[in-house]
Amino acid sequence: MGTIGQGGKRPRGTLLRVLGVGFGLAVTIGNTVGAGILRTPGEIAAQLPNAAIFLAVWLAGGAYALLGALTVSELGAMMPRSGGYYVFARRAFGDFPAFVFGWTDWFAQAGTISGASIVVGECAGELFPALRGHHVAIAVATASGIALLQARGIRWGAALQNASSAAKALLFLVLLVAFFALTPGAAPDTSPAPRATGASTIPLATAVVLALQAVIYTYDGWYGIIYFGEEVREPGRDVPRSMIGGAVSIIALYLLVNLALVHVLSLSGIAGETVAVGTAAARIFGEHGGDLVRVVAIVSMISAITAFQLMTSRIPVAMSRDGLLPASISEINAGGTPTMGLLSSTGIAVLFILTGSFQKVTALMAFFFVSNYVMAFVTIFVLRRREPDAPRPYRAWGHPFTTGLALLVSVVFLAGAVSDDTRNSVHSLLILASSYPVYRVLRRFGGAWSVHAR
Known part of the structure; x- marks a missing residue:
């Protein structure tokens, strides 16, 4: 963990302890509010069938x-180490499960x-x-x-995150004001809305x-600050x-968006x-409405890319320090950026862009992000029992009930995800199984790689 040296000087090559609540809010909004709220x-x-149920689902x-944030906050405050879910998994379950979650x-x-x-x-x-026709080149240029x-x-990364998240919030605010102020509102539905073909044949409870499930996917990202603990x-x-x-x-x-x-x-x-x-937007602004939403989408995506790159670059750093990846990946420059972590993460993202494989990664991602939730909630139970006297600056509100x-x-959501997308869930399980030989090879050389292993 990066620390401040004697006399207030920072040892070279450590992460900087310079972030506050403002950045935490910005990175949460940055990596959560994106294409999902536009499309879902x-x-x-x-x-x-009706607006009341629609809003109730949201x-x-x-x-x-919010329940997740109230509980996972205990782990983030208890283990202030950068690296995300990997950090929690290693303390509760050991190296191999942590490797799987981190990997x-x-x-x-990177796929995101x-x-x-x-x-x-x-x-x-x-x-x-x-x-037009140059979207791949633009994508590569944007990520790079x-x-x-x-x-x-x-500090540069945090400034970009703060600015892009603020711009995103402002643009959404402009849209909301316009939606409520510049239209008298739609005529009220006099009958239940027609459900989509196929949806109308399933019970309402299933619908x-x-x-x-789609709403929970759209809310995913509330945990962004755990990648920057130290x-x-x-x-x-x-x-x-x-x-x-x-x-x-x-x-x-x-x-507010859905009410609008x-x-x-x-x-x-x-x-x-x-x-x-x-x-x-087109109903209010005419042909310019689409352009306004495209601007909102671009700003939202820039904010999201900034957040994900900041987050992603810190995962391999934590793994490298523990001897699970080469020591060079944990190198950090004078500005507090994990240089190799950022370079390798961006390289993977560019490879996904060029090959089009990001679509497959996105399909597989749902299984893994819900698995992260399950692991984090189980970790709270495990550590409360194993380490009852460990310092906990914040304790999960309402535990164990919440x-x-x-x-x-x-768990129910994970089961639903597996049931709804069995093929990709099977592929996810195969990835988990194949990770073991990779782990054994990396672990074999880990002791020689990392001077930070602990």
């Missing part, structure tokens, strides 16, 4: 995210960087005809350019569960504030729309 409402509305998904998290996050970069390229081509800015140091000035205080405050902010934003969509379009107008926000409820919902 239409999919969910097509499953449900509220329930937000309650689950899959690393590649899944590539997917978000492609969205930037596609939207840029729609805004500027001269750029943001990485170059971050390479200068964590609600499927809609809730870089937060006062982790015992600021990690919980960032995580819980970020979750509350996202819940408020998502509810219902106000402008009604539920039947939202149902089936690929980008419902774009449809609503933690148990969060774990139960996560």
Whole structure:
């Protein structure tokens, strides 16, 4: 862990403890609010019969995210080490489970960087005809350019994150004001909205569960600050504030967006729309509405790419320090940036962009991110029993009841994800199985690699 040396001087090659709640909120908004809130409402509305249930599903998904933040905050405050879920898994379960969680998290996050970069390229081509057909080159340039800015140091990365997240929030605020102020509202639905073909043949309870799964995917990202534990000035205080405050902010934003969509379009107008926000904007701004939403999407994706690159680059650093990856990956420059971690993560993302394999990674990612939830909630139970006297600057509110409820919902959700996408879930399990020989090879050389292993 990076520390401040005697006389206030920082040893060269350590992560800088310079981040606060402002960055924590920015990185949470940055890696959570993206394409999901633009695309998901239409999919969910097509499953449900009325606006009340539609909004209730978004509220329930937000309650689950907040419950997760209230519990995982204990782990983030207890283990202020950069690296994300890998750090929790290693302390609770040992090296091999930690390797699996770290390895899959690393590649899944890199896949997200590539997917978000492609969205930037596609939207840029729609805004500027001269750029059409060059979305891959634009995506590579976007991911690489943001990485170059971050390479200068964590202060540069944090400044870009703060600015891009603030711009994203401001643009959404502009849209919300316009939606509520510039339209009298849609005529109220006089009958239940027609459910999508196929959705109408399944029981309402099943439709609600499927809609809730999509909502929970859209809320994913509330835990972003756990990747920066040792870089937060006062982790015992600021990690919980960032995580819980970020979750509350996202819940408020998502509810307002969906209330605005219902106000402008009604539920039947939202149902089936690929980008419902774009449809609503077109109703107010005409042909310029689509361009405005594309600008919102580009800014949102830049903010998300910044967050994911900051997060992803810290996973291999933690693994390298523990002897599971070459020691060179844990090298950190004078500005507090894990140079090799950033370079390797960006390289993986660019490879995914060039090969188009990010789509497969995105499909597999759902299994792994829910597995992370399950692991984190189990870790709280394990460490409460194994280490009852360990310092806990923040204790999960309502434990064991809230933690148990969060774990139960996560297990059910994981089972639903496996059932809904069996093929990709099987592929995910094969990846888990194949990780063992990779781990054994890396572990064999780990002692010679890392002087930080502990």
